[in-house]
Amino acid sequence: MGLAAWTVVVVVLTGASLAVGARVIPLHDVWAALDTPDVTNSNHVIVQTLRLPRTVLAVVVGVALGLSGALMQGVTRNPLADPGILGVNAGAALSVVCAASFFGVSTFYGSVWFAFAGAALAALAVYAIGALGRTGATPVKLALAGAALTVFMGSATTALLLAEPEIRADIRSWAVGSLAGKDMETVLQMSSFVLVGTLLALVCGSALNALALGDDLARGLGQRVAAARAVGAVAVVLLCGAATAVVGPIGFLGLVVPHVARLLTGADYRWVLPYSMVIAPAFLLLADIIGRIAVPPNELQVGIVTAAVGAPFFVWLVRQKRMVEL
Amino acid sequence: MRVPDAVRRRRSRTATVIGLLAVALGVTGCLSVSVGAVPIPMSSVPGALLGLGEPRHVTLVVDIRLPRAVCGLLVGLAFGMSGAIFQSLVRNELASPDVIGVTAGASAAAVLMIVVVGAGALQLSLAALVGGLGTAALVYLLAHQQGISGYRLILVGIGVAAALSAFTSYLLLRADITDLRRADAWLTGSLNNRDWEQVAPLALAMVALVPGALVLRRSLRGLQLGDDAAKALGLRVGAAKGAILVVGVALAAFATAAAGPVVFVAFVAAPVARRVLGNGDLALLTSGLFGALLVTVADLVARTAVDGVEMPVGVVTGLIGAPYLVWLLVRTNRSRDLA
Numbered sequence: 001m002g003l004a005a006w007t008v009v010v011v012v013l014t015g016a017s018l019a020v021g022a023r024v025i026p027l028h029d030v031w032a033a034l035d036t037p038d039v040t041n042s043n044h045v046i047v048q049t050l051r052l053p054r055t056v057l058a059v060v061v062g063v064a065l066g067l068s069g070a071l072m073q074g075v076t077r078n079p080l081a082d083p084g085i086l087g088v089n090a091g092a093a094l095s096v097v098c099a100a101s102f103f104g105v106s107t108f109y110g111s112v113w114f115a116f117a118g119a120a121l122a123a124l125a126v127y128a129i130g131a132l133g134r135t136g137a138t139p140v141k142l143a144l145a146g147a148a149l150t151v152f153m154g155s156a157t158t159a160l161l162l163a164e165p166e167i168r169a170d171i172r173s174w175a176v177g178s179l180a181g182k183d184m185e186t187v188l189q190m191s192s193f194v195l196v197g198t199l200l201a202l203v204c205g206s207a208l209n210a211l212a213l214g215d216d217l218a219r220g221l222g223q224r225v226a227a228a229r230a231v232g233a234v235a236v237v238l239l240c241g242a243a244t245a246v247v248g249p250i251g252f253l254g255l256v257v258p259h260v261a262r263l264l265t266g267a268d269y270r271w272v273l274p275y276s277m278v279i280a281p282a283f284l285l286l287a288d289i290i291g292r293i294a295v296p297p298n299e300l301q302v303g304i305v306t307a308a309v310g311a312p313f314f315v316w317l318v319r320q321k322r323m324v325e326l
Numbered sequence: 327m328r329v330p331d332a333v334r335r336r337r338s339r340t341a342t343v344i345g346l347l348a349v350a351l352g353v354t355g356c357l358s359v360s361v362g363a364v365p366i367p368m369s370s371v372p373g374a375l376l377g378l379g380e381p382r383h384v385t386l387v388v389d390i391r392l393p394r395a396v397c398g399l400l401v402g403l404a405f406g407m408s409g410a411i412f413q414s415l416v417r418n419e420l421a422s423p424d425v426i427g428v429t430a431g432a433s434a435a436a437v438l439m440i441v442v443v444g445a446g447a448l449q450l451s452l453a454a455l456v457g458g459l460g461t462a463a464l465v466y467l468l469a470h471q472q473g474i475s476g477y478r479l480i481l482v483g484i485g486v487a488a489a490l491s492a493f494t495s496y497l498l499l500r501a502d503i504t505d506l507r508r509a510d511a512w513l514t515g516s517l518n519n520r521d522w523e524q525v526a527p528l529a530l531a532m533v534a535l536v537p538g539a540l541v542l543r544r545s546l547r548g549l550q551l552g553d554d555a556a557k558a559l560g561l562r563v564g565a566a567k568g569a570i571l572v573v574g575v576a577l578a579a580f581a582t583a584a585a586g587p588v589v590f591v592a593f594v595a596a597p598v599a600r601r602v603l604g605n606g607d608l609a610l611l612t613s614g615l616f617g618a619l620l621v622t623v624a625d626l627v628a629r630t631a632v633d634g635v636e637m638p639v640g641v642v643t644g645l646i647g648a649p650y651l652v653w654l655l656v657r658t659n660r661s662r663d664l665a
Contacts, residue, residue, distance in 0.1 A: 151648050162635070311492070
């Protein structure tokens with residue numbers, strides 16, 4: 001039931017995202033633009049070339065980030081896990097910048113592989129550092145390892161960008177996390193990666209439930225712990241890497257959404273994953289719409305809106321008693 | 327009264343380390359004045375400082391290289407001491423002003439001044455100070471829950487810093503190109519093109535803050551024993567904490583205002599200083615001197631590593647500092663489990 005309701009919310013927000021902006025386009029015009037596009041009608045052109053790719057992108061990126069957040073929290077058994085906090089975004093960013101400055105790679109298909117590699121390496125490094133010691137990967141250790149590597153990779157990224165001022169302007173707006181100005185072709189290319197990641201993620205549900213009980217119990221239940229973690233990690237890298245390669249690092253969405261999903265449906269990952277998958281696009285569409293109308297005539301990048309909403313949520317989460325004892 | 331041997335040995339070791347650091351600073355200071363696009367031989371540096379020798383060299387030394395060297399030295403000193411203060415107060419080596427959001431707050435306020443007001447050096451310093459203090463207060467209040475837990479403070483700081491850096495990015499995206507250049511160079515932590523006008527506020531602040539920090543050393547040592555023990559020692563815990571926090575934040579904020587957030591100096595200096603001294607000392611001054619040495623050396627590297635490019639010093643300190651943080655995490659994770 002809840003899933004259906006959230007799907008309706010996503011559809012409504014999709015309509016709103018097509019209609020709202022610097023120029024408000026009435027809904028029947030939006031429908032006409034999708035149904036029978038007319039190249040001489042400026043409203044139709046706006047919907048077709050600007051708002052449609054942007055809206056589809058928001059939905060796909062939302063699905064990717066919501067799922068990857070839920071997966072990360074499940075695989076690491078860590079309520080603070082988020083691609084931003086654990087340094088995965090920064091790894092993808094550094095790798096994309098390396099690709100642009102050393103190899104002159106700037107197309108989506110070129111840079112997405114670098115983004116994957118960077119995301120995977122950063123995730124591995126953070127997990128390896130955070131998991132040392134007897135208690136394994138506690139939330140605090142992972143968050144600190146993530147923060148450390150984020151600063152390091154940030155410095156390296158800055159150093160590279162300083163040497164190549166011309167790629168700087170592009171990278172700057174990318175580095176904040178923005179949905180604007182992408183064409184439909186890029187969006188579709190990215191969707192294929194997200195689709196594979198989504199399928200892998202949804203398979204993981206019951207394995208994550210077992211992992212939540214602890215490695216020993218999970219093994220006792222006949223779960224192949226290492227294999228489950230590996231599949232989850234591959235899905236995270238596919239989802240985060242593809243999303244980050246196109247829109248840049250969008251923080252906090254992956255952190256907040258799984259918690260909302262858990263509030264609505266309980267701790268069962270077979271439900272948390274699909275819920276995260278529909279709640280995240282709703283949040284991202286809403287954040288993007290807010291960003292478009294908050295400070296006319298300018299736009300707020302969606303990454304800024306999600307950080308503004310997500311950071312207080314992170315602080316609230318840290319203040320929970322349960323967290324402190326973890 | 328006879329001073330115990332252990333204490334005397336500790337004091338003489340501290341004095342030796344401080345002496346060596348001062349010598350090293352003197353040497354790197356002279357080097358940083360003499361090295362550059364127009365090399366000035368070391369032998370004519372002292373003369374140029376006194377206004378003797380070639381007039382061209384005098385201008386170069388007095389108006390361009392000296393402010394830069396002094397700025398680097400003071401910034402390092404301030405960050406080093408600030409780091410030592412925070413780490414001792416929170417009793418956690420990760421609690422440097424970088425990590426808990428003080429520098430992020432100072433940066434956000436300073437960029438706001440650059441982009442929206444187009445402020446000069448003095449207003450920039452004030453804004454950074456207010457931003458840093460405000461953020462510290464906010465983080466402290468948010469982390470307060472029947473007392474302060476070190477890790478909660480750090481995690482809340484990470485969250486607040488993330489929100490503030492999103493705000494900074496927003497300001498940068500709206501900035502026009504000249505403001506952007508200025509804000510950008512400043513944000514990476516740079517000593518390029520410092521002049522006396524920018525150094526003056528920091529220098530004045532340091533004249534007040536360094537003695538202030540040294541005076542508060544005694545209360546800080548008491549607070550390290552825990553709130554109850556400190557109370558039993560007759561310390562007014564709330565007031566002492568407040569005063570120490572203000573001094574620590576002010577040091578970080580003034581330094582940030584002068585050179586931008588030179589990452590990791592505050593973080594690295596104090597643990598290194600404490601390890602070199604090898605005793606339970608607070609090592610405020612030693613940390614400060616280590617910080618100063620780190621910034622001066624890093625700036626030399628940043629200026630000379632790549633021909634024709636003056637990298638901001640913050641890039642170099644970040645590349646040195648972050649692996650150290652990782653190493654620290656690895657080591658503490660192995661030896662005693664956190665949290």
